[in-house]
Amino acid sequence: MGSFELSIDARTDCGESELEVQRLMEIDISDNEVDGGPEGQDDFADIVHPQMLRFYGKAYCHQLKGCLLLAEHNILCEAFVMICSRNAVHKGLILCVLNLLNMIWTQPEWENTFLLTGFDLSCLFSDRYFLKMVYGVVKLCENELKRSREVEITEGQSYDTYFDPLLRLILPWMLQLLQCIHSLWRDQIACNLSEEIESAKMPMNSDDDFKQNETRDFLEDIRESGYKVVGLCMSIEGAFTDLLDKSSFNRVLVDLVSMEFRHLRKLIDAVFLPLVRNCPPEFWKEWMLNLLQPLLRHCESVLYSAWFSLMHKGRAKVPYYFGKLTGSAEDIEKLEHSLLLDFTRSVCHLFGIISSPESNNDLFLESFEDSNDRRMTAFQDLESVSSSSLIGFLLARDCFGRLRMGLFGYWVDDEASRNAIPFCRALVRLAGVTKDQRLELFVLDELLPSLIRRVDDQLPCAIRHLICKLNSNISDDVNKDLILLCFESYKYLSSNVDAESKNMVGEDKHIGNYSDNFMRWLAKQKKDLHARARHAAPNDFDRWKTEWNWEFEDEFRRYLPLYIGMLKEVDAIGSSKDDYSDWEILEKLNPEFTSKYAINSIEHHHFITILNMRRYYSIAQVRNHNQMAAFLSKIITIKPYIKGSDDFDAVIDRLKNIETPFSTFYSYDVEESVHILLDSVLYFWEPQFHPLIREGHNDLLLWIIDQLTKGKEFEDFQPLLPDPRDFPTHLEPYALQYIVTKLNTSEFVTAELQLRLHQEYDNYLASGELDNYIHESVSSEEILFGIDVDNCTVQHKFSDLDHDLIKLSLKRRAAIVQLYNEVRIYSDCIRGLVADDSLKSGLTSLMKELEVGGFFAIDNELVTSEEITELVDRFRDEVFNGHSLPRHYVIRGIIDYRTILLQKDTWGAFKQVVGEPHDRLREYLPKFWRDTRHYKHKFYDIIRGPLEKIFVESLVPSDLTS
Structure with a gap:
């Protein structure tokens, strides 16, 4: 390749002399020292950005140095364009200029002045001369790369090896420049940009609007040309080995999520398409995984949100990604549709390239009937396919996210569909080859339901309404391809043995040939959908203040078995959040469940749902x-x-x-x-x-x-009850309707009423009105047998309360009454002892004998002798004769009586030692009765375990169909 030729538009001027160029080559950037004092800045006032001047008209020292660097940067860019426009070859000079440009971007003063904040970047990008010169360099490089590629293609000549060092210098500089442009949309930067730059970020709505903002013009053109340069570099032989630096690309693409649709579309068309076409398989792990995965996951998420809200809410609820559009409401809505369609087409184009024969070794372009030949069955999983198939490689590393149909615009656009169909066909065939559960779920839950709705032009569904809304032209060829894709999906499911696939394709799959079976099956699916569409909303659904949507109801019914399965897993874990890490919780899930729903990482959306619904507290x-x-x-x-x-x-x-x-x-x-x-x-x-x-x-x-x-x-205890908040937002009303209906038509309502009545009955028992009856009539051992329950219901106030619950309460109350009775008897016996002076002499002597035997030395290890045992028995016979109190009351009586004897005021001592503990316990017993409330009964089992008793045991086929 010879010297560069000038090939840029008229906005770039080249009028400098070669003497000026030589002078520039002698510049040493590090020598630009400026006195930090205000008096030393006067000579440079004309180069300082006005916004940098402080209240006394001076700039900070580092800002002044940064502005000097900016002036040098502009001159160097102009010199680069001027040198490249000369017929003479100045290869060494060009490299020197580029080297100086790169040096500027490494200077601390440059970064501190222009790159750290929104204010800094506003100063940089509001410099028209900077934008003009930068655009000239980038555009010239783009044109030269295009010319070089054309020479390679038409004349078979390889590009000049001199181009290698030049690109090695241009790419780092240009990638940093693109990174700065990208950051203008980042929240931390965008919050303090100037009005001029904010205006330049707005998309153009018309040609007139475009001409009014030259800064926007330059920013968009620099971005577009920069992307094209990167994409063209990827087509150079050996680029991924020697030329391109992955870490630099990662830094540039860190702001993917803050890009608008128009920018993402340009990035896909100019950079990611060449990446997929040209990246050798040995570099897939290094490049595809790091660059494609974040892009594909982001696209899946944002496209689903956009298309889903457009279909069901009438507007794509992703305003950020459209940018700040201006105009009438009707014009803005049309612009949104246009931007969304263009972006979707670019994404689908990318999927078409990903699934192309060149990237997949022709493996998935054979007819589906060949899926059983030895080449195909040799693969057992996605990992074994990934070495020869890009789509297999990306799937094995979960690069596509959830793979919902919003990714393809729900088939409402022919252009997007043409590119998406080969990709989906490859997924279906991969599902058959690898038996991958994720792909099976994709076919069952996403692909087939959307295809059936799309090919039925009479079905009143959201896809059909959206096609009409967008005035989409439906091509017969695309329709045929969609039906063929539906047919291949049917064949794949017919070859499966699991219950879900059998339920989907029916029992007649082996009768006749595949084509006839498919047509009968498709007709039946359409008929069923029409029946569901005509199904009236439940009478009480309007109380949720949501318009009935038969497709949401259908989606809810298909989601319900999975949700119940997740609840069962949560219930089985039986652990708190602090017990295990997320990975440990994943390992504790039933392998059959995780395999069925392809839950293989803590990032899986079903696993995240499980974490959110766990009963941590x-x-x-x-x-x-x-x-x-x-x-x-x-x-x-x-x-x-x-x-x-x-x-x-x-x-x-x-x-x-x-x-x-x-x-x-x-x-x-x-x-x-x-x-x-x-x-x-x-x-x-x-x-x-x-x-x-x-x-x-x-x-x-x-x-x-x-x-x-x-x-x-x-x-x-908080029971694990189905919660509408566990569901996707649009399914919450249908989940709520189902849960309420299920509870109201089950024993749950009866159980709730019984437990409420039981609580009232326990509150009544706490008053003590039945304590005498319980004490006189029933022992705790007999309470389940001979009790007259009707006599305990208080004039039939609790006649509707289950008798078994009454018995449980009475048995528990009997234990409390018995304990209090023992304390009362003990108190009465000690009171009688204190009042009976005739016993005092003998018991005083007994106390002395006990003391001699070491009975009261409670801090020492007590050795119970026969003598002490006899003395304790004597005290029992004297004081508690006729009462069958446990022996520990006798020991307590000895301690209490000795304490009373040591006091002058025996009755005061009695009150303190015996009376106060008695009164304290009596006052505490109602609280103890409430605090110890717990029962085991079928009604409590229902309330405490509604998942198993109501939702799992009663899950019938009618719950799974609308």
């Missing part, structure tokens, strides 16, 4: 209460025993030095447990401590702990 509380019960049961037996009179902090310090199996129990849980032990157990149920008391009623204390923790768990 409820599960954590259940686990916490169970751990607390076990912890309390452990520490209450630790010797020396923890006493109710112990200091809280002392107990905590002591536990820290004891090795227990609860080392992972959180410190605040330990503290809460100790508070419960001291304040809710020992304070009320063990007002007097003695080792024999603890050993005597240890089972009671364990029962108290069990009741308290079970009651708390019962209160905090």
